[in-house]
Amino acid sequence: MNDxxxxxxxxxxxxxxxxxxxxxxxxxxxxxxxxxxxxAYECGIVPESEPAERFPVKFFLVAMSFIVLDVExxxxxxxxxxxxxxxxxxxxxITIFVLVLLIPFAYLLSVGALAWGPVAQVIREIVPxxxxxxxxxxxxxxxxxxxxxx
Amino acid sequence: MLALFTQPIDAARMxxxxxxxxxxxxxxxxxFTAALAIVLLASLLxxxxxxxxxDDWVVLCAFAGPIEFWLGRFSAIRYNxxxxxxxxxxxxxGSVAFAMGVxxxxxxxxxxxxxxxxxxxxxxxxxTVAQWxxxxxxxxxTSMAGAVAVDGMAVFVxxxxxxxxxxxxxxxxxxxxxxxxxxxxxxxxxLLCATGMLVMAxxxxxxxxxxxxxxxxxxxxxxxxxxxxxxESQEAGLKYFLLGAFSSAIFLYGVALTYGATGSTxxxxxxxxxxxxxxxDNGLLMVGFALMLVGLGFKVxxxxxxxxxxxxxxxxxxxxxxxxxxxxxxxxxxxxLRIFVGSxxxxxxxxxxxVYGLAIVSMIVGSVAAIVxxxxxxxxxxxxxxxxxxxxxxxxxxxxxxxxxxxxxxxLFYLGIYMLMAVGAFAVIQVVGRARETDSSLDDYKGLARxxxxxxxxxxxxxxxxxxxxxxxxxxxxxxxxxAAVDAGxxxxxxxxxxxxxxxxxxxxRIVLSMYSGDEHGSATPVEGNRLxxxxxxxxxxxxxxxxxxxxxxxxxWLLDVAEHATSILAG
Numbered sequence: 001m002n003d004x005x006x007x008x009x010x011x012x013x014x015x016x017x018x019x020x021x022x023x024x025x026x027x028x029x030x031x032x033x034x035x036x037x038x039x040a041y042e043c044g045i046v047p048e049s050e051p052a053e054r055f056p057v058k059f060f061l062v063a064m065s066f067i068v069l070d071v072e073x074x075x076x077x078x079x080x081x082x083x084x085x086x087x088x089x090x091x092x093x094i095t096i097f098v099l100v101l102l103i104p105f106a107y108l109l110s111v112g113a114l115a116w117g118p119v120a121q122v123i124r125e126i127v128p129x130x131x132x133x134x135x136x137x138x139x140x141x142x143x144x145x146x147x148x149x150x
Numbered sequence: 151m152l153a154l155f156t157q158p159i160d161a162a163r164m165x166x167x168x169x170x171x172x173x174x175x176x177x178x179x180x181x182f183t184a185a186l187a188i189v190l191l192a193s194l195l196x197x198x199x200x201x202x203x204x205d206d207w208v209v210l211c212a213f214a215g216p217i218e219f220w221l222g223r224f225s226a227i228r229y230n231x232x233x234x235x236x237x238x239x240x241x242x243x244g245s246v247a248f249a250m251g252v253x254x255x256x257x258x259x260x261x262x263x264x265x266x267x268x269x270x271x272x273x274x275x276x277x278t279v280a281q282w283x284x285x286x287x288x289x290x291x292t293s294m295a296g297a298v299a300v301d302g303m304a305v306f307v308x309x310x311x312x313x314x315x316x317x318x319x320x321x322x323x324x325x326x327x328x329x330x331x332x333x334x335x336x337x338x339x340x341l342l343c344a345t346g347m348l349v350m351a352x353x354x355x356x357x358x359x360x361x362x363x364x365x366x367x368x369x370x371x372x373x374x375x376x377x378x379x380x381x382e383s384q385e386a387g388l389k390y391f392l393l394g395a396f397s398s399a400i401f402l403y404g405v406a407l408t409y410g411a412t413g414s415t416x417x418x419x420x421x422x423x424x425x426x427x428x429x430x431d432n433g434l435l436m437v438g439f440a441l442m443l444v445g446l447g448f449k450v451x452x453x454x455x456x457x458x459x460x461x462x463x464x465x466x467x468x469x470x471x472x473x474x475x476x477x478x479x480x481x482x483x484x485x486x487l488r489i490f491v492g493s494x495x496x497x498x499x500x501x502x503x504x505v506y507g508l509a510i511v512s513m514i515v516g517s518v519a520a521i522v523x524x525x526x527x528x529x530x531x532x533x534x535x536x537x538x539x540x541x542x543x544x545x546x547x548x549x550x551x552x553x554x555x556x557x558x559x560x561x562l563f564y565l566g567i568y569m570l571m572a573v574g575a576f577a578v579i580q581v582v583g584r585a586r587e588t589d590s591s592l593d594d595y596k597g598l599a600r601x602x603x604x605x606x607x608x609x610x611x612x613x614x615x616x617x618x619x620x621x622x623x624x625x626x627x628x629x630x631x632x633x634a635a636v637d638a639g640x641x642x643x644x645x646x647x648x649x650x651x652x653x654x655x656x657x658x659x660r661i662v663l664s665m666y667s668g669d670e671h672g673s674a675t676p677v678e679g680n681r682l683x684x685x686x687x688x689x690x691x692x693x694x695x696x697x698x699x700x701x702x703x704x705x706x707x708w709l710l711d712v713a714e715h716a717t718s719i720l721a722g
Contacts, residue, residue, distance in 0.1 A: 040474045047509070050370075082165060084163070085164055085165040086162070086165050086167060087167070089167040090167070099186075100186065103186050103189050103190045103193070104189060105192040105194035106190065106194070107189050107190075107192065110192070110193035110194070111193070
């Protein structure tokens with residue numbers, strides 16, 4: 001239990017520091033409020049309206065594929081540290097690991113999950129529209145309307 | 151480059167590499183490789199931009215050979231003509247053959263994927279058979295640092311899952327063609343799902359159990375929502391995903407508490423540490439395995455954790471429903487048996503009453519609630535809950551060690567037979583459902599016997615088998631489970647089981663009655679005249695399952711024998 005004592009001390013210190021900061025700013029700070037200071041963000045342009053709540057589903061696709069590659073990096077760093085100690089076994093293992101993640105990435109590219117913006121426009125022109133998963137995600141591809149993805 | 155890895159460094163910095171036991175982890179590895187190969191094939195051949203790049207490369211390769219050859223012939227540079235020209239010629243021919251192969255495969259991407267998938271499953275079956283032989287001759291063993299157990303039960307569960315996968319692939323093929331959906335993805339998902347189930351069958355560590363649970367669950371969520379054209383499929387996928395994620399979390403919490411109480415996640419180590427805990431009042435451990443029971447009870451669709459089952463079974467594409475009913479139940483029951491019978495058997499006085507209760511509630515809820523349904527898929531979903539109850543009877547007497555067929559082998563036998571009955575019944579339902587799976591209400595089955603006598607007859611066979619009519623495999627399965635309970639002196643639960651089987655028989659006979667009475671030109675038959683299309687994969691599935699249901703009904707000895715030898719859990 002003694003091992004955790006510094007941790008408990010740290011938690012207590014954090015709480016004390018936060019409380020002390022608040023109390024100090026209430027006691028010491030000068031008080032002359034105006035509308036700009038009351039705003040949620042004190043700097044920057046005042047928002048005209050509420051931001052749109054609907055996000056294109058593509059953001060999630062990008063985020064999900066990012067997580068996959070991010071996890072790959074998490075494993076590659078420790079491998080790099082012990083690469084020579086592991087020898088050929090490690091090389092083969094990490095190659096299999098990277099391949100397992102690369103093949104889905106190739107699949108993502110091939111269904112056009114990462115092709116949006118100007119690239120999607122180009123692809124739409126050169127590739128005839130078919131019913132694929134991309135066509136479902138992007139109604140512009142099936143309905144033939146333009147300028148939606150960009 | 152390679153020298154970087156191979157050049158010797160001082161021995162102190164070398165890390166001991168683990169030995170991979172390929173026999174133990176062979177089946178899931180093979181299936182996973184097949185799934186990856188299908189994804190690779192799909193992305194290279196069916197893709198958008200990559201497809202054009204590949205075209206260019208193939209054309210380049212095809213022409214490079216001959217061009218190089220003639221250049222070599224007439225250029226001033228003289229090199230060893232004979233060898234070089236032969237190599238270049240071969241390269242040219244190879245490129246042309248490759249180009250032709252690619253163009254053929256591209257036209258038949260789905261067929262090629264199916265071939266890869268079936269090859270993967272068959273290789274996995276071969277490895278499983280090899281494992282069975284090893285287990286029979288030299289006993290069960292653990293490997294991969296004790297995380298994987300290869301024992302009779304693991305191999306039996308793997309076998310059932312693999313057979314269900316073959317049927318799933320066949321039914322899926324027919325369904326994909328009918329609904330005109332993307333093919334290779336479905337096959338890859340099915341294989342990934344089966345991979346998770348195989349890992350689960352031989353998982354000897356709670357963490358491995360959880361990872362396997364997630365692998366096959368996530369694939370199942372996606373497959374459930376795979377039918378884009380039907381909103382019910384998407385709805386079912388979302389429901390299954392949300393509830394499944396909750397149940398996984400509950401299971402994981404149980405694992406965490408069990409780890410807290412016993413100090414290990416390895417099932418063998420847990421069992422050893424339990425010897426010191428028996429008799430004590432260990433609340434942490436009780437809550438831990440109660441939560442694990444809830445999590446696994448959800449996956450096997452045992453009441454009262456069955457709420458998702460009717461909606462998901464009804465909404466999911468029928469091949470997925472068939473696979474879910476057949477394979478998921480087996481895999482989850484495999485984990486249930488391994489954890490509770492194999493590892494927690496010393497605490498049986500604590501968990502047996504809970505499983506006893508689950509069995510009774512499942513049988514009653516499944517049978518009674520099915521009566522009021524009007525949708526055939528939904529009826530069979532409720533009946534699958536009841537079947538989970540019958541298997542649970544076997545599970546809760548599995549720790550009794552008296553003569554005759556034990557509870558474990560009764561449960562395993564029941565699971566194997568239920569897989570056949572469920573897959574067969576859902577295969578017929580898939581055909582009767584027609585495109586977009588519109589026809590699954592009881593009214594749609596009216597007059598089916600007059601229109602499609604063979605199909606109706608086979609569905610009758612599967613339903614009678616599920617009801618437990620003699621001369622079908624379902625009867626033998628129910629008999630073994632009830633006999634195991636009676637042998638253990640539990641007459642009450644056997645009686646409740648028989649009563650609920652009688653109630654359930656009414657449900658099955660209601661479907662049969664609807665098929666054989668009814669009028670084809672009745673008001674509720676929107677599809678008059680046009681016959682149902684039964685293509686080859688479905689034909690194979692239905693005839694195989696029907697033959698096996700009859701075969702094991704008349705001569706069940708062989709499978710009973712296998713199930714009896716599959717009771718070894720845990721290599722100590």
